[in-house]
Amino acid sequence: MSYKFLDHATDAIIEVTAKNIKEAFAVAADAEINLTLDQDKVEEKGQMVFSANGKDLHYLLFSWLEEIPFILITEGFAIKRLEFDIEKNDGYKINAIAYGETLDVKKHNFKVEIKAPTFYDMEIKEDDGVYMRFLLDL
Numbered sequence: 001m002s003y004k005f006l007d008h009a010t011d012a013i014i015e016v017t018a019k020n021i022k023e024a025f026a027v028a029a030d031a032e033i034n035l036t037l038d039q040d041k042v043e044e045k046g047q048m049v050f051s052a053n054g055k056d057l058h059y060l061l062f063s064w065l066e067e068i069p070f071i072l073i074t075e076g077f078a079i080k081r082l083e084f085d086i087e088k089n090d091g092y093k094i095n096a097i098a099y100g101e102t103l104d105v106k107k108h109n110f111k112v113e114i115k116a117p118t119f120y121d122m123e124i125k126e127d128d129g130v131y132m133r134f135l136l137d138l
Contacts, residue, residue, distance in 0.1 A: 015131070025061070026084075044080050073117070
């Protein structure tokens, strides 16, 4: 399981490889958090419950990638670790708990604000493991 940032002039393109879909969503979240701040400097002092929904995996990924910067920026909560489950019914739903603390831009080395995820060039492949690629508008 890993992620890497691909070259792009103004945005962030991230590629994820993982063993399964849940691990891929966890890696995508870690990539997004570490793009924004230094996750290793965050302490687990509190928690925040949130969810993401999608009619398919692409919409679920979009929603997931939209919720994390909302928590970081709008709610001002720096995320150290996530616990979550993915449910599949008529669509998909992630129920998550974020563990962390109040965002401190100096302590957590705030780097960049993510405006939004995009569907542009988004890819999810499930073969022998999972491959994802997505673009974040910075």
